[in-house]
Amino acid sequence: MPYLKKSTPEKEPVDCRILTAALDLFVERGFHNVSVHDVQKSANVSIGSIYNHFGGKEGIAKALYYHLMKEFEEMIDEVISEDLTSRERCNKIIALLFEYTETRRNIISYMLHAKHREFLPDEPPICSSSPFKAMRNIVQQGIQAGEIRQGEPWIAAATVFGGAIRMIHLRLDGVIKEPLTNYYDELIDCIWSGMNPETLPEYSTQRSVV
Amino acid sequence: MPYLKKSTPEKEPVDCRILTAALDLFVERGFHNVSVHDVQKSANVSIGSIYNHFGGKEGIAKALYYHLMKEFEEMIDEVISEDLTSRERCNKIIALLFEYTETRRNIISYMLHAKHREFLPDEPPICSSSPFKAMRNIVQQGIQAGEIRQGEPWIAAATVFGGAIRMIHLRLDGVIKEPLTNYYDELIDCIWSGMNPETLPEYSTQRSVV
DNA sequence: GTCTATACGCTGATAGAC
DNA sequence: GTCTATCAGCGTATAGAC
Numbered sequence: 445m446p447y448l449k450k451s452t453p454e455k456e457p458v459d460c461r462i463l464t465a466a467l468d469l470f471v472e473r474g475f476h477n478v479s480v481h482d483v484q485k486s487a488n489v490s491i492g493s494i495y496n497h498f499g500g501k502e503g504i505a506k507a508l509y510y511h512l513m514k515e516f517e518e519m520i521d522e523v524i525s526e527d528l529t530s531r532e533r534c535n536k537i538i539a540l541l542f543e544y545t546e547t548r549r550n551i552i553s554y555m556l557h558a559k560h561r562e563f564l565p566d567e568p569p570i571c572s573s574s575p576f577k578a579m580r581n582i583v584q585q586g587i588q589a590g591e592i593r594q595g596e597p598w599i600a601a602a603t604v605f606g607g608a609i610r611m612i613h614l615r616l617d618g619v620i621k622e623p624l625t626n627y628y629d630e631l632i633d634c635i636w637s638g639m640n641p642e643t644l645p646e647y648s649t650q651r652s653v654v
Numbered sequence: 655m656p657y658l659k660k661s662t663p664e665k666e667p668v669d670c671r672i673l674t675a676a677l678d679l680f681v682e683r684g685f686h687n688v689s690v691h692d693v694q695k696s697a698n699v700s701i702g703s704i705y706n707h708f709g710g711k712e713g714i715a716k717a718l719y720y721h722l723m724k725e726f727e728e729m730i731d732e733v734i735s736e737d738l739t740s741r742e743r744c745n746k747i748i749a750l751l752f753e754y755t756e757t758r759r760n761i762i763s764y765m766l767h768a769k770h771r772e773f774l775p776d777e778p779p780i781c782s783s784s785p786f787k788a789m790r791n792i793v794q795q796g797i798q799a800g801e802i803r804q805g806e807p808w809i810a811a812a813t814v815f816g817g818a819i820r821m822i823h824l825r826l827d828g829v830i831k832e833p834l835t836n837y838y839d840e841l842i843d844c845i846w847s848g849m850n851p852e853t854l855p856e857y858s859t860q861r862s863v864v
Numbered sequence: 865g866t867c868t869a870t871a872c873g874c875t876g877a878t879a880g881a882c
Numbered sequence: 883g884t885c886t887a888t889c890a891g892c893g894t895a896t897a898g899a900c
Contacts, residue, residue, distance in 0.1 A: 458883090474772025476686035479875055490885045491877085497883095501876070557770045559827065562684025569827035593851045595844065598830055599837050602820040603844040610816030611808065617769065617779035620808055627809050634805065634813040638848025641803045668865090689893055700867045705895070707865095 459497045461487045463511065466504045471550040475505060475563050505563045512555055517575045524578065530586025535632050537579060538608045542624035545612050553616050556609075579605060604635055669707045671697045673721065676714045681760040685715060685771050715773045722765055727785045734788065740796025745842050747789060748818045752834040755822050763826050766819075789815060814845055 456464070465487035469478045480501050484491050498504045523536050545552045559569045570576065580601040586592035587600060608631060614620045666674070675697035679688045690711050694701050708714045733746050755762045769779045780786065790811040796802035797810060818841060824830045847853040 477772050480877080481875075492879095492885055493883075495877070560767045560770050561772070562687050569829060571824050571827055572829045590851055593844075593847075593849050593853060596837060596840055598821065598824065599817070599841050599844055600849065602824065603817040603841070603849055606817035606820030607809070607813040608816070610812040610819055614781050614808065614812065617781055619779060619782045627806060630806055631809050631813065634803075634809055634848070636848050636850045637803075638844070638846050638850070638853060639803050639810065639813055640846045640848070641800055690895085691893075701895085702867055702897095703865075710894070 458487075458489055458493060459507075462489055462494060462497060462504065463508055467508055467550050467554055470505065470508070470561075471553045475501075475561050502563055506567070508554065509558055509564060509567065512551055513570075513573060513575065516555060517578070520575045520578045524582070529591055530582050530589055531591050531636070533582045534579075534586070534604050534635075537582075538605070538632065539625075539628055541608060541612060542628055545615055546623050546625060549616065552612065556612065556616070607631055607635060668697075668699055668703060669717075672699055672704060672707060672714065673718050677718055677760050677764055680715065680718070680771075681763045685711075685773050712773055716777070718764065719768050719774060719777065722761055723780075723783060723785065726765060727788070730785045730788045734792065739801055740792050740799055741801050741846070743792045744789075744796070744814050744845075747792075748815070748842065749835075749838055751818060751822060752838055755825055756833050756835060759826065762822065766822065766826070817841060817845060 462483060466478070466483050469482055469486060473482075478501075480491060480494060483501075483504065484494055487494075494500075494504070498507055519540060520537065523533050523540070526533075526536075528536065541552070555570065558564060559567065559571075580597065583592060583601045583604050584597055587594060587597075592600060592604070611620065611624055611627060611631065615624050672693060676688070676693045679692055679696060683692075688711075690701060690704060693711070693714065694704060697704075704710075704714070708717055729750060730747065733743050733750070736743075736746075738746065751762070765780065768774060769777065769781075790807060793802060793811045793814055794807055797804060797807075802810060802814070821830065821834055821837060821841065825834050
């Protein structure tokens with residue numbers, strides 16, 4: 445399960461050390477509250493080295509963005525490549541996102557806030573980037589296959605993934621105290637069955653669709 | 655309908671001019687890419703005046719945050735004070751949020767991203783702030799009243815409001831091109847009925863619950 | 865209370881030795 | 883490719899006149 449592989453910080457190539465150090469610092473203090481010197485110290489590299497590899501602080505942020513985006517995309521692609529229904533694919537993506545929110549907190553945090561922080565002015569917003577497009581495509585295919593209820597594509601995608609993304613935000617902000625994985629089954633059931641009291645909870649019977 | 659009242663920029667008291675100018679600049683360029691001089695010029699005030707009123711750039715951001723938070727809270731309180739069911743209250747809040755996303759874009763944007771931008775380090779994250787708590791309370795009451803399906807409070811709140819908030823983000827990022835108000839009815843239906851294809855669309859028959 | 869002019873620290877970036 | 887030393891500019895904040 446090599447989704448979003450973690451780079452071991454010691455004895456990695458220089459550019460990897462820089463990126464991992466920068467990731468942690470950016471997420472903890474925020475991009476603008478981190479100086480190149482901070483990254484340099486934290487990564488045990490010289491300033492010159494940083495400028496040689498990435499051309500500056502913004503260069504680091506961009507490289508980080510592209511790198512994580514690519515891994516995210518690969519994760520989605522792997523889910524797509526498996527033989528699953530569209531609904532199962534949606535569920536699996538949510539399960540993976542929850543899992544990585546717990547185990548790779550900073551990666552998820554950086555990706556979710558990348559555009560809203562003020563670096564990367566020329567980059568397209570993350571929600572229009574290709575992994576998110578792929579997620580919307582999955583929902584689209586589900587609608588065409590009759591697995592997901594008919595409707596406007598944006599609304600469908602937002603309804604399927606909106607609750608999960610919201611919970612990730614709440615968890616990252618420390619508002620939700622328990623691991624997200626505890627909430628997975630019930631959330632999945634809410635997504636598909638809705639919040640109407642007439643719809644009976646089903647999640648106790650259809651556990652672990654993943 | 656005085657929710658989140660707009661302050662007319664001309665001939666307002668000085669501190670109001672500063673706040674409205676700062677709001678626009680902060681949202682457009684990002685907090686850290688705006689200097690005090692920028693605010694000063696845009697508001698037609700002197701730097702000294704800014705420091706007299708707010709004590710610095712962070713002071714402006716905080717005052718703005720508290721001011722908007724208070725108005726947001728009043729909006730929620732007004733909805734609560736009306737004689738509505740919990741579900742209608744949820745719907746109305748979503749309708750209002752959509753409306754203000756279209757008409758007061760910068761206010762919504764600032765509030766949504768306030769914590770994720772790097773100012774206000776000591777402030778509690780916005781999702782744990784009182785208006786958001788009030789929204790979760792409404793959901794809770796709906797569950798107790800049997801209007802909303804039983805379940806874990808966080809999941810219930812995230813499912814009810816998550817899709818809407820997600821769409822607001824997509825709209826603010828320019829990914830969704832149409833006004834959000836166009837999507838209101840169908841989204842509401844998805845929230846309560848779920849994405850299961852067996853649930854029939856109802857929104858054509860129960861329009862304008864607000 | 866409002867303004868202008870000024871100070872000074874920090875930070876991104878470069879030069880040049882090794 | 884890596885490092886240290888150094889620079890230049892920006893941006894916050896203050897001092898002090900009005």
